[in-house]
Every structure is written in structure tokens, then in C-alpha cells.
Amino acid sequence: MLIFTALVFTLIGLALGGAGLWLVTLGGSWYYAIAGLGFLLTAFLLFKRRGAALGVYAALIVGTLAWAIWEVGFDWWQLGPRGGVIILLGLWLLIPPVRNPLGFKSPTGQLYRPSALPLGLAVVASIVVAGYAMTQDPLDQAGSLPTEQVAAAPDLGGTVPDGDWHQYGRTPYGQRYSPLADITPQNVSKLDVAWQYQTGDVKRPEDVNETTYQVTPLxxxxxxxxxxxxxxxxxxDAATGKEKWKFDANSGMNPDRQHQTCRGVSYYxxxxxxxxxxxxxxxxxxxxxxxxxxxxxxxxxxxxxFADKGTLRLETGMKYNPAGYYYSTSPPVITDGKIIIGGAVNDNYSTQQQSxxxxxxxxNSGALIWNWxxxxxxxxxxxxxxxxxTTNSPNSWSIFSYDDALNLVYIPLGNQVPDQLGMNRSEHVEKYSSSIVALDITTGAVRWVRQTVHHDLWDMDVPAQPVLLDINxxxxxxxxxxxGDLYVLDRRTGEPIIPIREIPAPxxxxxxxxxxxxxxxxxLTFSPPPLEGRNMWGLTMFDQLACRINFARLKYDGRYTPPSIEGSLIYPGNFGTFNWGSIAVDPERQVMxxxxxxxxxxxxxxxxxxxPPKEQGEKGSEQGLNRNDGAPYGVVMGPFLSPLGVPCQAPPWGYVAGADLRTGDIAYKHRNGTVYDMTPLPLPFKVGVPGIGGPIITKGGLAFLGASVDNYLRAYDLTTGEQLWQARLPAGGxxxxxxxxxxxxQFVLIVxxxxxxVGTKPGxxxxxxTLAEE
Structure with missing residues (x-):
């Protein structure tokens, strides 16, 4: 047992020492190289059966504990990977089959065994610190949103009856706010399933990776x-879920589609x-x-x-029309007798893509009225x-909002393909890429534009429906x-209400x-601080070390580090701090x-x-190799993951947050979601997990949100962000x-x-x- 233990310590010491020295040469932490020496010295003393091995290892534990607290404070989720393996091995050294052979004999033949007290105290101290850290969350931001009803009769947009939901964001304003108040923080725990329906449309083996349910019903x-x-x-039927009718568009399959989804239909x-x-x-x-x-x-x-026997073909007017490269994933808006629509263009496929x-x-007729x-x-x-x-001009794949009184439709615009290559872009592309544009509903003429990224090299499309409300x-x-920025603008002019600054970029x-x-x-920004080596994470110290090495090897100068041939770290990543799910606002309280x-x-x-040449059967994806046909470079993209497939950066990866839109103050940020569906074992640890989707708010003082990569629908107190209720879903929400x-x-519904x-369970x-009856 002792020899086996010494061999294990030797292997760990060699691995930590070698990789740790590599990290040092890259400008990273010296800890791993020093810890490797500590393991090797302990192993040497174990081979020699010297009791000093226990003391050396106790010193290693104490040093590791001090270093870990210095790096990350009392954040359990970051302390655990740093010390978990080391503490377990400390306990192993204390078991009698390992400890008893250690020591030395006196000249008289008496065996003196080493004291286990220093090592025992070091282990106990580490466990106490771990226990304390489990009760702390230094990254939690607690607070409350104002409860004052600032607007007694807010403009919700349109004339939607209180109990209806007529557009993707409920009204033309995209607020995702309902004036219903039967369900409250006091009774939300009584919510129960009223009915369940299955569409029959399930993910198929031949589907592309991003086959997703993103629909919000009307x-x-x-x-x-x-x-x-x-x-x-x-x-x-809204009361029972009984099917009234079903129509199949027979849109077929195409492996070149990057997305196979539908976010909603439009009603007129x-x-x-x-x-x-x-x-x-x-x-x-x-x-x-x-x-x-x-x-x-x-x-x-x-x-x-309508149009050609009921069908309007959106590829009309495109110089190039490769099948699978262009489609609409979002519902168009309908106003003033017009149906206004954009389209999704495959990212990083070709420079000869649709407009x-x-x-x-x-x-009514489908006749073209204007085109912008x-x-x-x-x-x-x-x-x-x-x-x-124009071939390959910036597109809008997300949801529009509009204001009939101002006669404006608001368009969130993306980038020109290739997203990571900016040479040879036209003056117009440079002006309109990654911006919010207000168009005249009657003519399509530009009334104003607000760009959110200059010369975008990072796929930072404006992904979310702009949300309209009155603020003060x-x-x-x-x-x-x-x-992660929230641009709060005067929607008449595009001028800032909450200030916008220009800051130096890498x-x-x-x-x-x-x-x-x-x-x-x-x-008003939720953009995270720049990453450092201490922010690297792993399930163990070994994959954490691998992440620190990879971090040090990547080009990274903070937000907007440009892409490179050697590889760059992009943070926030193009998955987005916010994405098509947008935010929800309460127009009475003017909070989000x-x-x-x-x-x-x-x-x-x-x-x-x-x-390399394209392989037969290769499917469209935004991750991995994107070929950029016609450009001098392709691009390999994907999340920054450890060798074990978990994010290299430390959690939390997802929050719920509330902010006051009158002041721009962030009131709270809380970890959201568990690793229940991310690990082989169903562990309910509230780490704060990634998600994609959007929230809603009700006048009853609640916010509802699915989205996270554990399969739950949750209700939160809007004022504090406290989670009040959750329901297990049979598939990703x-x-x-x-x-x-x-x-x-009052019903609450999710698809x-x-x-x-994001790898959640298909369904x-x-x-x-609805509330269970008494």
C-alpha cells in the first residue's frame, strides 16, 4: 500500500511539476510547479518510509489553502477544484496501512512512528474552510428593485386584451409583460400542470446540431x-390543449442549414x-x-x-441562392397593412450568400412595397x-418591434459574412453592421442608426428584439x-438616455x-470583467491546470481581442451575454x-x-470549422472548454438579474440553475449555469424563465430575484x-x-x- 501510494504521488508530482513549469514559462502561476515539487518530495520520503512525508504534505496542504483563498476568496466552487484532490490524498495518508509503516527504529530497536497531528490539523482546517465557503457566495449581488408604480397607466403597445398574447413579445413593444395578476409571489407555489400536448415533431437523426424549440405561442x-x-x-384550445388543426409546410431537410427552428408565427x-x-x-x-x-x-x-397561391418566396431578388444558406427563423411583424420580414444567413459559410x-x-396580396x-x-x-x-449585406435574423405612433420599426442587425474578417467591407456595411436601425414603416427609409460594435470581428450581432417602453x-x-450592454435610447432619435461611452479597444x-x-x-452593462488566470476552472486541479495553460497560450487582451491565426479568447463569447430571448420589462415600475x-x-x-475538403455528410454548425468559402481564412470557433468538457472559466455561467431602467442601477444578480442535467449524476448544485431563452414579467410581481441547461421552468420574485417555484420539464425549456x-x-405556458x-434533452x-384548485 505504501509503495503504491508513493508511486501515485510520484506520477502526480511529475504531471503537476512538468505542466506547472510550462505554465510558468507562459507567464502563469508558480503554484503548480511548487506543488509538483511538494508531491515529489512527499513521494521520495514515502519510498524511504520517512515520517517526514506527513509533515511535508501537511505544509503542502496549508500552502495550497493559503494560495487558494488568496486567489479566489471563500468561493466554494473555485476552492473545491484547487484543494479537492489534495485533501483526499491527505486523508489517504492518514489511514493506518499507509501511515503505520512510516517512522524509524532507535538503536535499541524501538519503532518511533511520526505524529499525524500536523497533517490531521491541516486536513481539518481545509475541511472547515470548505464548509464555511459552502455557506458563502461572494459573487452574489443582493438587492431589491423599486416597487413604486411610476406609470399608473403605462403604454403596453397596441390594443392586446389583458388575457391574450398577440405577438412574440406579447405586443408590438416586445415588453414580455402581462397585466395579469392572479398568480402572485404568495400563491405561485400552488402552480400545477393544467394540460400537456405533444406536437409530434421530434429531433431526427439527420437533423443539424442546432435543431431547437424556441417558439413562444400566440x-x-x-x-x-x-x-x-x-x-x-x-x-x-387554450383552456384544454386540445388540437384544433395542424399544417405541415413540408420544408424538407438540408444539412447546410445552421439552424432548424421556428420562434413563432404572426397573426393578422x-x-x-x-x-x-x-x-x-x-x-x-x-x-x-x-x-x-x-x-x-x-x-x-x-x-x-396571398402571394403565389399562399406562399411568398423570400429568395426572390438574391444574386446567389445556395439552398440551406438563407431562411427565416423569426416571426415577421405586421403593421399598417404590411408584413415586414428579414432573414437568417448562415454565418461563415461563403462570401456569395444572400442579401x-x-x-x-x-x-393581403404579398406585393413588395419597399426593401431596405x-x-x-x-x-x-x-x-x-x-x-x-446586395450580396452578403448584414442581415437581421431576430425579432423586430415597432411603434405605430412614431411610424417606426426597429431592426436588430447582424454582421457581414465572414464575421471574423473585416477587410474590404463597404462604407455602408461598416455603418450598419451590429446596430439597431429605425426604419420608416411607410417607406423603409432610415430614420436613425445606433451601432453597438465598430468594425465587428466577433459575430456580435444585435441578437435580441428591442424592447419599447416609456421611461420618465x-x-x-x-x-x-x-x-452584455443594454442600450437605453430615445426611440424617436436613437440618442442615449443612459450614457454611452467610447473606450479604447485592443x-x-x-x-x-x-x-x-x-x-x-x-x-448600464452586464459585461463581465476581463478574465485572468485565477478565473480558470476545472472539476479537478489537473483540468484546471490545463485550462490555465490554454488560457495563457491564447491571445487575450480583454473584451474585443481580435481573432488570430494562433487562436484568440473571445469574452463575452459569441453565444452572447444576451441573445434572442432578450429581456422583460415592467412598464409600470420601469424595471427589467x-x-x-x-x-x-x-x-x-x-x-x-x-x-480540408468538405466531407460527405458534413452538417451545418456555428461551432467547429466554418469554411468562409471565397475568403482568405476559415475560422474554428467554439466554447472554451476543459479536457473534461466543462467551461474553462469558473462559474457562475448564468445569472438572473434585475435593473432599474430610470437610473441604470443593477439591483441584484443571483446564480441561476443547477448542474442537475450537466453531469452523469443528477446533482442539484446551484452553480449558475448557461442558458438561452427569455423571461416574462407579470403584474402579479413575478418573472418566469426556463432557458437554463437544467430542465426546469422557474418563477422568481421580480423585486428581489428570489426563486419561488420550479417545475421539472420533460425536455429542455x-x-x-x-x-x-x-x-x-391564468395560465403560464412553455414549450x-x-x-x-447547448445539449439539452430534445422533446x-x-x-x-395554472393554480391548483383548493
């Missing part, structure tokens, strides 16, 4: 309308057609093969008076037949970004490219609730001559929930179908909850 009177990843449109009631007649009310379904289909809301039949043009069509192409922004009259839009009487817009782009000297940042997520990514440029009334009851790129569930 509720109009007594009916819910949803879509599924493979473009089924379904109508359900035609005032020119008497109620009850065919197609008097319609839902419009966007599809993965670039179509927009008009359906009769009453029965799911195609409304053939990112935004188009307004007649909602960010590559040719000054001409919005309908494109003449035979001409084409000013018509405002809140624009969440991947970087340099060091590849020779063919350049970086912007400064980048904007809002005074959101789910900032923190995951570092790596980005490595690959010269064209080093990119990476969609934004909604709430409505039916049969006199649970999983998310491919096809629509689940509605």
Missing part, C-alpha cells in the same frame, strides 16, 4: 398558435373581410426553406390570395425585376446585446485587417429582468490552403414562456423541446400550468 381569444422546428403550424385580422369568412384572420408561418405561408387561422388552410435585405410586403438593403440603404423603392439585392415620460428603447488584427480604436459601452450568461469562446483563423387567461384562469447546441412538449 394566444388570440380561445386559441393558441405555435410552430415547430420542422415548420408545422398548430392551433390548440383583415378588417376588409367579415369575421367568420375564409382567411378573415390569418397566421403567417416562416419556413426553413425561405418561404412565408399564409394560413387561415380558423382551420389551417392555405390562404391562396440581408429587410422587406415590407402587402399583407443595408448594402444599398438609400434606395428603398421596390427592386425592379431582373435586378438583385420619454419614449424609450432598450436594446440588449451579446456583449489592437493586433491580422495584417490584412484592422481594429477600431475605440468601442462603445453603455453605462434578464438572464445574463457568461461563456468564453475561442476563435482561430485558418488560412485557406490549410482547410429553451423557449420564452408566455401567460394568458382561459375559462377565468419544452430542447436545444441542440416536443407544450405544457400549461
Amino acid at each position: 394566444k388570440i381569444r380561445d386559441t393558441l398558435y405555435i410552430c415547430t422546428p420542422h415548420n408545422l403550424a398548430i392551433a390548440l 385580422a383583415d378588417p376588409a373581410i367579415p369575421a367568420g369568412q375564409a382567411c378573415a384572420e390569418r397566421v403567417y408561418l416562416p419556413t426553413a426553406d425561405a418561404r412565408l405561408i399564409a394560413l387561415d387561422a380558423a382551420n389551417g388552410q392555405v390562404c391562396e390570395s 440581408g435585405v429587410i422587406r415590407a410586403f402587402d399583407v 438593403d443595408s448594402g444599398n440603404p438609400d434606395v428603398t423603392t421596390p427592386l425592379p425585376e431582373g435586378e438583385t439585392y 415620460g420619454t419614449p424609450a428603447l432598450v436594446g440588449p446585446t451579446k456583449q 489592437t493586433g488584427a491580422i495584417p490584412e485587417d484592422f481594429t477600431a480604436p475605440t468601442q462603445p459601452i453603455s453605462d 429582468f434578464g438572464m445574463p450568461t457568461y461563456l468564453a469562446f475561442t476563435s482561430r483563423l485558418v488560412p485557406r490552403d490549410q482547410i 429553451q423557449s420564452t414562456p408566455m401567460t394568458y387567461t382561459a375559462d377565468g384562469k 419544452a423541446g430542447g436545444h441542440g447546441s 416536443d412538449y407544450v405544457i400549461a400550468y
